[in-house]
Amino acid sequence: MTTPSVISLRNVTFGYGDESILDGVNCDILEGDFVGLVGHNGVGKSTLLKIILGALHPQKGTVKLFGIPIKQFHDWDKVGYIPQKAGFSVSHVPITVEEVIKMEDVEDNAVDEALASVDMLIFKNKLLRELSGGQQQRVFIARALVKKPKLLILDEPTVGVDVRTQEKFYELMQKLNHNYHLTLLLVSHDLHTISHQVHCVIQLDKKTIPYETNTCNIIHAHHTDAFNH
């Protein structure tokens, strides 16, 4: 049985003016994958992320989410996204954890469920700015989870957090991937840390993704076999 594709990039090319950023990127991320997209700072990871999220359109090539071309894709409830600096810019505003989750169009019980899934339910009525960096991150993960997405994308999720918080974060990611069969894409410049945590690494280098690393097929096949047995 073929595993459905969640993200599919074919010959994706993008640049600003004469400056080429991405040149013929191919990549497949399949349902249930736990993938790290790595590359040095400035290599084009954020650009690729924006293309995957439909905020930028490639000059050449095709992008598909859940098998649907990105321009025709409207089912954004299937995609959860946590930007790199989520929450950093709102410390001057008294917003509660519950209000953060309710930025999504959801019922009260869904809010509780999402917060419980990241062990943050007891902080529901706290102000976001009263929480630690790691706790704030969990709140934003809960907001992304509240729509019950099939794909969760996190941009540089462990930048500036201590080792203990990192460990707890990756424990949570493993739980979400395993228990909820959530497809995870973590974008990071830190190959060393992320390679120990994710199931496979896709490396962006010299404006493209080398053929050897552009899919997690082998690992996924292994998982499927294990699942079937």
Add this chain to the structure above:
Amino acid sequence: MHLITDLFQYGFMVRAFWAGLIVAIIGPLIGSFLVVRKLSLIADALSHVALTGVAIGLLIGVNPLVTTIFFTVITAYIIEEIRSNEHVSAESILAMILPGGLALALILISIANGFNANIFTYLFGSIATVTQQDIWIILSLGIVIGGILLIFYRQFMYTSFDEESARSSGIPVQLVNHVFMILVALTVSVAMKVVGALLIGALMIIPVITAMQVVKGFKISIVVSVLFALLSVLVGLVTSYYANLPAGATIVMISILLFALTSVIRRV
């Protein structure tokens, strides 16, 4: 109490209160989102553009409120276009729009050379000269602004706090930003006659930051900021009448006093 009831014997004071109360409600509504977006100074920038609208209105003999709305809305649209497409920071755009609006207004005033007294009322506000036609325009726009904010509260909130996530959640961020900027422009136009072009930003922002000091939650901060603004307008108008002070400036000073008081009380 009779100090207040005495005031309502005069038609101009009744109109002044109505205009002040409407502005006290919509100002902080919009201002709350401006504070989140760290765009508190945009009201000041647009108010300078509004002066150009006033100058043209006086020049061609049209109600200046109408020409002001026209100019501020167009400018607000252009600001958002530049901000989202040209990689220019909002702060830099404001630094250009603010003196630009004032410069154009000054040129027009110089060309007309005849309505210096009138323009003064728009610079510093002249709530006592609010006409019945002004009230209807202010009320209509107030309902439109408040209604749109209420209906699309979640979209405005999500986009103001976290544009990237809002986009990935399927919210048409660009459209929301453009609509929001137009609402800011309308609010500035409406508020100008009440507190004056140079003082508008204060009534939109100070009650908001005062409320944010004392409450736990964004939605409740909006409600409390409206209450602070209403109190500022009410006390400001009564004080200005009996002390023979300019209304707009008194309203702004009362709102600053409330901010100072809450700061002290919070620390005690």
